[in-house]
Amino acid sequence: MANTNVAAMSSAIVLEPEGIQTLDVGSAMEQVVATLLKNGPSSGAAYGVLVYDTRGPRPQPNMLIAAQTFFRAYRQAWKVLTHIADFTHAGSAREPLQTIENKYFDHVRFFVGLATEKVLKERVKPSPGVYIMTAHLDAGLLKVLNLPALPERFRDLPLVMQVESVTEAVQGGSHPIHISINEGNVLDSDLPERHGKIEDEVEEAISRDTLEWRQQFMRSNPSWTSAQVAAESTSTARNRAAIASRWLREKKIFAIRYEGQQCFPRFQFQDGVPSPVIAQVIKIFPEHATGWDLAYFFATPNPNIGGRKPIELLKSNPARVVSLAEAFAHPADAF
Amino acid sequence: MPFNCPAAPADPDPSLVLQTTTVSAGTELIRFYSKSKKYPADSFNPNTGKRIDVEEDGARFNPFPGAPAPNVPTMYAADTLPAAALESVFHNVDHSPSPSFPKMQLVDWHYSRLKVMRNLLVLELTNPHLRQLAVPGRPTSIQEGELIHSPTSEYPNTRTWARFLHESLPTLDGLAWRPRLAGTGWSYVFFGDRFVAGDLKAEPTPTNVDSGSEIRRDRANCQVGQYPNHRIRISRMSQNKRWQVKAHDRDPNAGFLPIRATCAAFGLPLDNQNRTSPKHPYLLYPRDL
Numbered sequence: 001m002a003n004t005n006v007a008a009m010s011s012a013i014v015l016e017p018e019g020i021q022t023l024d025v026g027s028a029m030e031q032v033v034a035t036l037l038k039n040g041p042s043s044g045a046a047y048g049v050l051v052y053d054t055r056g057p058r059p060q061p062n063m064l065i066a067a068q069t070f071f072r073a074y075r076q077a078w079k080v081l082t083h084i085a086d087f088t089h090a091g092s093a094r095e096p097l098q099t100i101e102n103k104y105f106d107h108v109r110f111f112v113g114l115a116t117e118k119v120l121k122e123r124v125k126p127s128p129g130v131y132i133m134t135a136h137l138d139a140g141l142l143k144v145l146n147l148p149a150l151p152e153r154f155r156d157l158p159l160v161m162q163v164e165s166v167t168e169a170v171q172g173g174s175h176p177i178h179i180s181i182n183e184g185n186v187l188d189s190d191l192p193e194r195h196g197k198i199e200d201e202v203e204e205a206i207s208r209d210t211l212e213w214r215q216q217f218m219r220s221n222p223s224w225t226s227a228q229v230a231a232e233s234t235s236t237a238r239n240r241a242a243i244a245s246r247w248l249r250e251k252k253i254f255a256i257r258y259e260g261q262q263c264f265p266r267f268q269f270q271d272g273v274p275s276p277v278i279a280q281v282i283k284i285f286p287e288h289a290t291g292w293d294l295a296y297f298f299a300t301p302n303p304n305i306g307g308r309k310p311i312e313l314l315k316s317n318p319a320r321v322v323s324l325a326e327a328f329a330h331p332a333d334a335f
Numbered sequence: 336m337p338f339n340c341p342a343a344p345a346d347p348d349p350s351l352v353l354q355t356t357t358v359s360a361g362t363e364l365i366r367f368y369s370k371s372k373k374y375p376a377d378s379f380n381p382n383t384g385k386r387i388d389v390e391e392d393g394a395r396f397n398p399f400p401g402a403p404a405p406n407v408p409t410m411y412a413a414d415t416l417p418a419a420a421l422e423s424v425f426h427n428v429d430h431s432p433s434p435s436f437p438k439m440q441l442v443d444w445h446y447s448r449l450k451v452m453r454n455l456l457v458l459e460l461t462n463p464h465l466r467q468l469a470v471p472g473r474p475t476s477i478q479e480g481e482l483i484h485s486p487t488s489e490y491p492n493t494r495t496w497a498r499f500l501h502e503s504l505p506t507l508d509g510l511a512w513r514p515r516l517a518g519t520g521w522s523y524v525f526f527g528d529r530f531v532a533g534d535l536k537a538e539p540t541p542t543n544v545d546s547g548s549e550i551r552r553d554r555a556n557c558q559v560g561q562y563p564n565h566r567i568r569i570s571r572m573s574q575n576k577r578w579q580v581k582a583h584d585r586d587p588n589a590g591f592l593p594i595r596a597t598c599a600a601f602g603l604p605l606d607n608q609n610r611t612s613p614k615h616p617y618l619l620y621p622r623d624l
Contacts, residue, residue, distance in 0.1 A: 293437065303487035
């Protein structure tokens with residue numbers, strides 16, 4: 001914004017309750033910042049200011065087109081506002097002016113809070129687009145206009161919304177606002193695609209890393225197949241072949257799937273039968289936990305025991321393993 | 336382990352004079368807490384039956400016994416969403432190039448916004464404020480690194496400082512510190528016995544991080560407070576319908592460690608711009624491949 005040439009913007013339209021008025025950009029911007037001015041006089045009643053770019057067609061002042069542009073800008077700004085999840089403002093006059101910009105909506109900007117004339121001059125630089133002074137749009141008026149109300153967190157705050165590009169074309173050949181930044185509708189089409197692509201990349205990377213972790217786990221933790229479990233079992237049960245699936249069903253052991261095979265990590269067994277501590281740990285884990293979640297818990301260095309793994313304590317301190325499992329499966333309990 | 340934490344003096348020091356800080360009435364905080372316990376957002380964790388000397392029985396500054404007997408109820412919160420998440424959901428993530436985070440654990444959490452209704456007195460656990468705190472048996476004072484950057488295995492000792500400060504300063508409402516994984520924002524622990532009902536006001540419905548019901552896919556991509564390079568996103572994992580908290584930065588020159596650690600803690604750098612190696616600096620553990 002620092003390089004914006006004010007002279008290049010020929011004029012601005014101010015929308016007021018009584019109609020529109022064409023002003024030079026400097027005077028129009030005074031109306032914009034009036035609602036943010038600390039100890040300022042009454043801020044007038046203007047709803048919004050449309051600043052034109054001389055590179056575009058020369059504006060024909062038209063109240064209806066200006067109003068339509070304003071409505072569109074309001075909806076765009078509102079939509080972005082509802083995406084801002086983390087915003088806190090005490091609403092006090094002492095809190096300094098904040099400028100909120102959003103990476104994926106870089107044509108919309110919000111100025112929140114009060115500031116002195118000097119600060120406002122530095123921070124709220126005029127650029128082509130629509131400025132909306134929310135202080136003058138009360139809930140009743142918005143309702144009549146069929147515009148959505150501001151999210152509650154942003155009500156009653158000194159707030160100006162700036163939309164740099166209003167994207168819909170207007171019938172009749174002339175864009176009321178020259179599209180200066182984003183061609184195309186960023187909000188509705190481009191954004192999900194961009195997010196989707198990044199997310200897919202991340203998914204892929206996570207899957208790769210997870211696979212790598214699992215391979216590492218399989219290399220360092222020997223596992224038995226169900227046949228091996230049966231062969232090693234010292235159980236005297238009648239149906240020894242099905243012993244692994246029975247123990248699995250009884251939640252005495254857990255299984256992981258690796259390369260299409262059901263595997264039973266060997267650390268679960270002691271002298272051919274399941275260690276009782278395994279059943280206790282399985283019981284602590286939530287229903288949705290998988291065998292891999294359990295494997296991860298048992299075989300990952302645990303910061304609570306100085307980076308040792310819970311499997312190292314299976315024999316020496318099973319009670320501690322249970323306690324560690326509690327903390328792992330219900331991490332929020334401590335908070 | 337780079338940092339150990341020495342234990343605090345065993346007895347309170349009523350003559351202790353420290354520079355405290357006020358969290359003003361009206362401040363909004365965010366609190367991550369247990370979904371399964373079903374206690375209200377503005378209620379304190381009673382720490383019932385938890386032991387100060389068992390690492391996994393609590394977190395950095397809880398539990399600790401009050402005077403005379405039972406544990407002091409505590410609550411953790413922070414002034415930004417990432418700070419709150421990093422010091423709760425991700426508090427165990429280790430300081431290493433490829434830390435892992437078991438996604439299963441996300442389900443255990445939800446978060447609420449809290450409004451502070453009266454001025455709260457806290458002690459900032461930063462070195463300038465810690466200089467007045469002597470460590471028994473050594474000439475140098477307790478340090479931020481020892482208290483905040485030490486690993487989970489030091490919790491039995493870090494908790495003794497919460498106990499010592501709580502006992503020595505009867506008007507203290509809690510402690511404040513910079514999140515270990517990020518260094519920006521403020522994290523707090525509050526002492527429940529110094530609060531009365533109404534001191535904190537919670538929004539009515541907590542937000543889940545594990546399921547999509549409350550959070551739209553692309554809803555939260557926002558600037559966080561005064562740190563324009565820290566962003567957090569909560570979005571749907573495309574394959575298995577679970578949800579994930581993500582933080583990333585947009586300025587490729589915005590430094591290396593804190594942001595990278597933040598990204599790592601949350602599972603990713605969203606953009607590849609400032610990655611120098613094809614290896615992702617994280618390992619997040621999804622349930623099913």
